[in-house]
Amino acid sequence: MTDVLWRPDPARLREAALTRFAAAAGRAGATYDELWRWSVDDLEGFWALAAEFLGIRWHAEPSAVLGSRAMPGAQWFPDGRLSFAEHVLTGRDPDAVAVRFRSEAAGDGAWTWADLRRETARVRRGLVAHGVGAGDRVAAYLPNVPQVLAAFLATASLGAVWSAAAPEFGMDAVVSRFAQISPTVLLAVDGYRYKGRAVDRTQEGEEIARRTGARPVRFGLLDGTGWEAGFGEGPGELEFAALPFDHPLWVLYSSGTTGPPKAIVHGHGGVLLELLKTAVLQLDLRAEDRFAWYTTTGWVMWNIQLAPLLAGASVVLFDGQPGGDALWDLAADTGVTVFGASAAWLDAQRRDGARPCEGRDLSALRAIGSTGSPLPAECFDWVYTEFPADTWLVSISGGTDVVTPFLGLAPTVPVYRGELGPPALGVDLQAWSPDGRPLTGEVGEMVVASPMPSMPLGLWGDADGERLRAGYFERFPGVWAHGDWLELTAHGTGIITGRSDATINRGGVRIGTGEIYQALAAVPEVVDAVAVDVPRPGTHGAIVLFVVLDGLPLDEALTARIRAAIRRGCSPRHVPDDVLAVADLPRTSSGKKLEVPVKRLLMGADPDSVVNRGSLANPGAIDAVLAAARTLTLSP
Structure with a gap:
């Protein structure tokens, strides 16, 4: 049975913007799931009310809410002008x-x-x-x-x-x-x-x-x-x-780990509406809130931290070395109420035995956020050991691609151990089987079946839209496929088990790499890991597991325990063929593991063609992986 770690405070719930929004929609007393279903079944009605409720200032009124539902190319609030x-x-x-x-x-x-x-x-x-x-x-x-x-x-x-x-x-x-x-x-x-x-x-x-x-x-x-x-x-x-709703606001970039990064163009109105929705309805930010999310200007979370400012709340910026207690000291010194960081940073704090509340006043803190990669279940335990029980742990998944969460933020929904919150309002998020059937309680391809206002206007220089379609709409024509494996639970939450392009398939049994990493939690000596499925001549391929160890050598006994943990936690089919120790694993600046690029490197690709070292948090880790992999016999 899944553990419930947090439940919303009834008093705050009564005053929440989401509660007032539901009443304005004629749905007072509706559950979050009922409100979400209305928001995706009636996109025009939801977004029209959202624009009014959130106080959008029009310099010219739009002629419609959704002029075209085509994906890609949906036309939101045509003729509307704003800033x-x-x-x-x-x-x-x-x-x-x-x-x-x-x-x-x-x-x-x-x-x-x-x-x-x-x-x-x-x-x-x-x-x-x-x-x-x-x-x-x-x-x-x-x-x-x-x-x-x-x-x-x-x-x-x-x-x-x-x-x-x-x-x-x-x-x-x-x-x-x-x-x-x-x-x-x-x-x-x-x-x-x-x-x-x-x-x-x-x-x-x-x-x-x-x-x-x-x-x-x-x-x-x-x-x-x-x-x-x-x-x-x-x-x-x-x-x-006064600009059209779809006037370009900014260009963001994909991680750039495989070839030139995609230059993703977002529009003024779509980003404005989505960030306001996120701040006010999903995160329940108020003017007295102080929002801090550890980020650099090169990560999409820098852009998303504009959401609190749109809601009239204040932001707390940090520029420097985030190690040790630096960010907890910042939160205490500035009275932060909502604090966020990458899942990798939070898990490193857990592994380092951090005690954030020891010797500092974090009583103002009401929510802790995580994104960038799935947050391990053990990190949920750490948060609810180190922080008061009424702390809202917000594990979200979104992306540079849409500048907003797909799922994870709902102030009226309990927090379940190891799970993200439910889909965001107005986001028709589903898990699909390979033939396009919606799934519940099973892992499927994460898709968005209806348009969102903040979907890209296009990719810079992609005049005919070919790269945009290839990146998001080829898997299921007319439907956004994000490239993650997602399970939507019966109680309305979500579990992301890894990238679908990094799936490991043995004998028809598919698992996400996240399931392997979860199984490795039973081996405390393993600090970090990357698993890839690499072709080998004449076989179905080899599962190669790179591990970073806590100061110990990788001997036969530890290798056996690693394999046994994966056998128990996943299946005998998914036990790695090779386990290799490295000093570090390559990550983007936001903490994401480079599973697909590592796989391509092991298949013999030129490192300069698949990895943009300058965009990595630790460029030298690529060489560590290549050096360890030289002991393997892999297909060219």
Whole structure:
């Protein structure tokens, strides 16, 4: 029987925005599942009410809610005009704090809403002086500091298109992103600090500008000069261009681990509506909330942290080394109410024996969030051991592709051990069999069967839409297939068991790699693992398991225990043929394991063709994997 670890507080539930929304929909007292079913059965009715309830400000009223339901190519709120930046900056108490921050380079500080608005106007004036207008691209090579929020809002206010990369990315990885969109300007930091050491990025910024054809604008973080060198001093006027619902807002990028990263284009209105829904209805954020999610500017969670600002809540930014107790200290010092990080970071805290509440006041914290990869069940146990029982653990799954959660956030639904929350409102999320039948209680392909407002407008440079269709709509024509294995439970939650393109199939029995990792929880010496299914001549293939160990050698006895744990937890068919120890495993900057690229490497592919090292959190781990794999005999 699945353990219930948390139930919503009845008092907060009565006051929740979701409760008021249900009443406005004429569905007072409905269960979350009933509300969700209405939201996907009547997309037009749901999103029309959501736009009204969430306070969308129209400069021109739309002629319909959904002009076309085609996927790809759904047409949302045709003829409607609005401004994303206006929704963030309008109607705020100018003296209330909007942003708190801690930076190794800039120290601690806070900005009021008046500060954020003033800095946005200043950057906007500078962008206009550099010739930036609607449709032009503004590329940012900047760390997670408040000036970046202002730069994005200034860009959005003009109708220009934002695109960002973290300065810790390698230069080639940044160029492979920005060169696709031909930016007008590049906002480039002079450097940043990490573990107390200054990391100069002046030459990298100049070279990125040269290779992308952008005009460089310097942001002096290390020397404290800010925008003065690029934009000069003095205030600016803040205006908001009234833009079509589907006007491009930003370009985000796939992880870039296999070939050039996809340049994903999202629209002003779709992102605005989805982020407001997430913040207000799904997360129940209020003006008094303080939201912190550990991220860099190169991960989609930087973009999603705009959701609290849209809801009038404040955000807490961190720029520096997140190890040890640094983030818990930040949460305590700033009174964070909602804290989030990658599942990999949270699980590392568990494995390191972290005691977040010991010696610090985290009483304001009401929710802990996790995303980037499935959160192990043992991490659920750790959270509810270390934090009060009324802490809401929010394990979500979404993606750069849609800038919003597919599932995981529902303030009215209990938390079950090892499971994500239910599908988000308006997201027609299903698990399908190979022949397209919806499944419950069984693992299937994770699909979205109806359009979402924040689905990509397209991929930059993909004029005929071929790459977009190939990426998401080939598996089931006209239906979004995300590439994950999903089980929807009888009680309405979800379990993601791994990438469907990393599935291991033996004798017709398919399992996701997540099930292997879950079984390995019984072997405490295994700190991390990646399992891949690699072809071998004349056989059905070999399961190769790479493991990172807790300071112990991989001897025969430990190998036997690893295999036995997988035999018990999965099946005899899925016991690995080879177990190899490595010092580290390659991950993206958001903590995702590189299962498919590792598989391709083991099949003999050129590393430079399948792995963009500059986009990885630990580029040297690729060499560790290749060195260990040289002992294997694999197909070319």
